[in-house]
Amino acid sequence: SAEELDGMQGDGIITQNKRLIPVVTVADCMPIFLYEPESGVFGMLHSGWKGTGIVRTAIELAEKKYGAKRNRFCVVMGPHIHDCCYTVDEERAQYFKVNFTPDCVTKCEDKDGWYKLSLAKANLALLREMGIDEGNIVVYRECTCCNPKFGSFRRETKSLSPLLSLEDRQKFFTVQAAWVKWEDN
Secondary structure (H helix, E strand, C coil), X not given: CHHHHCCCCCCEEEECCCCCXXXXXXXXXXXXXXXXXXXXXXXXXXXXXXXXXXXHHHHHHHXXXXXXXXXXXXXXXXXXXXXXXXXXXXXXXXHHHHHCCHHHEEECCCCCCEEEECHHHHHHHHHHHHCCCHHHEEECCCECCCCCCCCCHHHHHCCCCCCCCHHHHHCCCCCCCCCCCCCCC
């Protein structure tokens, strides 16, 4: 119920309750929509670099709590920053190579010690490992940083001083969101 969810915070929600409309707000991170038709489980996840792996946790929880079967899940990875615009340092690149797949990082040719990170490849590796049918996975191909129709923290704050704190950077960023009101007629 809405009362049970009031005040709860997290990076994802899974449910069988068709009266709920799970949403996440992202600003370059990857929104992931899950649906398992037989059990009726569906949900939304927020998968940034820290949260990469949440898709495994959500599917395992859906199996345990709702009797869902992982091989029946349909997964949509929504608009997110792609490796064309997402660079990380060597420590973070190594973390992804070890914990997800070496294929999700590539060395930047123009920036020594920096790597391009593909959140899609990291999540695809997890889903393959879990046995999710590739025909049930859709990856949105547009980059949020490249395409101005999406909000992008990186794009909108790249001209700011590198000395600015994260809190001050957020003052210059516009979150694009829509509110949905559920009416039960």
